[in-house]
Amino acid sequence: MPLPHNLNQNHLLGALTAEELERMAEHLKLVPMPLGEVLYEPGEQLQHAYFPTTAIVSLHYVMENGASAETAGVGNEGVIGIALFMGGNTTPSSAVVKTAGHAYRLGRRELKAEFERGGSLQHLLLRYTQALMTQMTQTAACNRHHSVEKQLCRWLLTTLDRVSTRELVMTQELVASMLGVRREGITEAAGKLQEAGYISYRRGHITVLDRSGLESRSCECYAVVKAEMSRLLSDVRTRGDASIAA
Amino acid sequence: MPLPHNLNQNHLLGALTAEELERMAEHLKLVPMPLGEVLYEPGEQLQHAYFPTTAIVSLHYVMENGASAETAGVGNEGVIGIALFMGGNTTPSSAVVKTAGHAYRLGRRELKAEFERGGSLQHLLLRYTQALMTQMTQTAACNRHHSVEKQLCRWLLTTLDRVSTRELVMTQELVASMLGVRREGITEAAGKLQEAGYISYRRGHITVLDRSGLESRSCECYAVVKAEMSRLLSDVRTRGDASIAA
DNA sequence: GCTGTACCGTGCGTTACCGCACAGACAGCG
DNA sequence: CGCTGTCTGTGCGGTAACGCACGGTACAGC
Numbered sequence: 005m006p007l008p009h010n011l012n013q014n015h016l017l018g019a020l021t022a023e024e025l026e027r028m029a030e031h032l033k034l035v036p037m038p039l040g041e042v043l044y045e046p047g048e049q050l051q052h053a054y055f056p057t058t059a060i061v062s063l064h065y066v067m068e069n070g071a072s073a074e075t076a077g078v079g080n081e082g083v084i085g086i087a088l089f090m091g092g093n094t095t096p097s098s099a100v101v102k103t104a105g106h107a108y109r110l111g112r113r114e115l116k117a118e119f120e121r122g123g124s125l126q127h128l129l130l131r132y133t134q135a136l137m138t139q140m141t142q143t144a145a146c147n148r149h150h151s152v153e154k155q156l157c158r159w160l161l162t163t164l165d166r167v168s169t170r171e172l173v174m175t176q177e178l179v180a181s182m183l184g185v186r187r188e189g190i191t192e193a194a195g196k197l198q199e200a201g202y203i204s205y206r207r208g209h210i211t212v213l214d215r216s217g218l219e220s221r222s223c224e225c226y227a228v229v230k231a232e233m234s235r236l237l238s239d240v241r242t243r244g245d246a247s248i249a250a
Numbered sequence: 251m252p253l254p255h256n257l258n259q260n261h262l263l264g265a266l267t268a269e270e271l272e273r274m275a276e277h278l279k280l281v282p283m284p285l286g287e288v289l290y291e292p293g294e295q296l297q298h299a300y301f302p303t304t305a306i307v308s309l310h311y312v313m314e315n316g317a318s319a320e321t322a323g324v325g326n327e328g329v330i331g332i333a334l335f336m337g338g339n340t341t342p343s344s345a346v347v348k349t350a351g352h353a354y355r356l357g358r359r360e361l362k363a364e365f366e367r368g369g370s371l372q373h374l375l376l377r378y379t380q381a382l383m384t385q386m387t388q389t390a391a392c393n394r395h396h397s398v399e400k401q402l403c404r405w406l407l408t409t410l411d412r413v414s415t416r417e418l419v420m421t422q423e424l425v426a427s428m429l430g431v432r433r434e435g436i437t438e439a440a441g442k443l444q445e446a447g448y449i450s451y452r453r454g455h456i457t458v459l460d461r462s463g464l465e466s467r468s469c470e471c472y473a474v475v476k477a478e479m480s481r482l483l484s485d486v487r488t489r490g491d492a493s494i495a496a
Numbered sequence: 497g498c499t500g501t502a503c504c505g506t507g508c509g510t511t512a513c514c515g516c517a518c519a520g521a522c523a524g525c526g
Numbered sequence: 527c528g529c530t531g532t533c534t535g536t537g538c539g540g541t542a543a544c545g546c547a548c549g550g551t552a553c554a555g556c
């Protein structure tokens with residue numbers, strides 16, 4: 005179902021003033037985000053920021069021995085390319101598309117220029133950055149203390165919050181690499197969840213049947229991050245639909 | 251040896267322009283930071299930012315069941331109270347003093363006011379924030395993949411970088427709560443390091459004998475964070491010693 | 497409808513870390 | 527000087543997750 009895309013589908017863009025959005029609109033380009041695409045690699049100078057509409061992107065750290073872990077996810081509530089306005093221009097981690105979709109792309113110059121005007125975009129981006137730090141903090145603690153099953157529940161829930169369907173297009177292999185665990189660990193945990201009737205899956209598709217079931221088996225981290233995100237971004241998505249079609 | 255404190259001991263303050271520093275100097279108050287002091291608790295509106303000189307502070311997340319983990323450390327290279335200028339005003343984690351010392355304290359209004367002038371303080375703070383995110387990312391991945399011994403090495407090295415001596419005043423219990431592991435796990439790992447001649451310790455005091463030994467047993471995370479910190483904050487500490495005595 | 501590739505399930509042995517319990521050692525204080 | 531509380535060492539069973547190997551199965555593409 006190819007919805008007509010519009011800027012409001014990204015919550016940050018949707019919360020800008022009409023004036024700001026007008027200034028930026030001509031520079032925002034809708035781009036497809038295929039599964040697996042690498043938006044940036046460690047140490048590489050970023051050229052664009054991405055405001056996802058339907059895509060979901062994973063901020064991902066890969067260690068020397070090839071092991072990896074997701075440190076935060078970004079969907080239509082956020083933006084990829086923090087390092088542009090924070091001033092570092094790059095990061096040691098990478099960003100990869102974990103659910104295909106679309107995003108609005110903005111050149112680094114245009115982003116920096118608008119950020120430095122100090123208007124509502126600046127405030128939004130800074131608060132979003134803080135929200136991202138909350139995710140990272142929570143991931144760090146969660147990685148230390150919670151079981152794979154709990155983490156899987158958390159991960160499914162946060163991913164589900166960013167899509168409009170109950171079905172995620174996801175192989176166990178992919179999930180495992182996000183959580184930084186063995187593929188077999190996911191097989192086992194997912195098996196238990198399926199047995200409990202919370203999810204069902206087939207080759208690369210996970211369907212959530214009982215959301216509250218997942219919540220009950222998830223660790224606290226899901227709720228903590230969600231609450232903090234909504235606290236920090238409470239004024240986002242309140243602008244109504246006075247949108248500029250793209 | 252009670253050195254005369256001066257603002258330059260904190261690298262961020264030391265990198266400000268003379269003009270900015272002059273504006274802020276009258277609001278900066280040198281305060282003692284005793285071991286264990288809690289600078290802020292989860293959800294609590296911050297009243298001050300702290301620029302450590304000799305103290306080291308841990309950003310610490312405590313879970314519902316009481317388990318905890320450090321997500322980043324802050325010493326004289328940084329500042330505590332990011333949430334003030336990022337706009338969230340609080341965070342779900344807490345900040346506790348893990349090595350006693352001093353810090354310059356600044357009221358939240360004064361910090362915000364200076365931040366919003368958009369001068370070099372703003373740029374410094376934003377880049378420092380990005381460096382903090384690097385630490386968090388690395389901690390998350392490290393927690394997932396590296397052994398307690400490697401993590402202990404990393405932690406000792408980063409702590410050592412923030413003090414002027416070779417001796418850390420630290421109980422194993424405290425180290426364990428920082429790393430989010432059992433106290434016995436530290437006993438074991440520290441025992442091995444002592445056997446190797448890299449450290450020696452007695453009741454609450456850890457002395458580093460062979461730094462490069464620790465580096466060789468540490469995980470990559472230490473070097474990654476260090477390199478990224480120095481990249482992001484390369485212009486810090488270059489202002490020379492035209493300081494304003496406090 | 498066949499075939500090959502990707503994906504998933506299962507079963508080992510192994511290991512790192514946990515939880516608990518208790519004993520010993522040191523330091524500071526009256 | 528001895529007491530006391532804190533800190534450290536050690537042992538032991540339990541367990542979650544790993545690494546590896548292999549076999550089974552759905553689906554896509556021809």
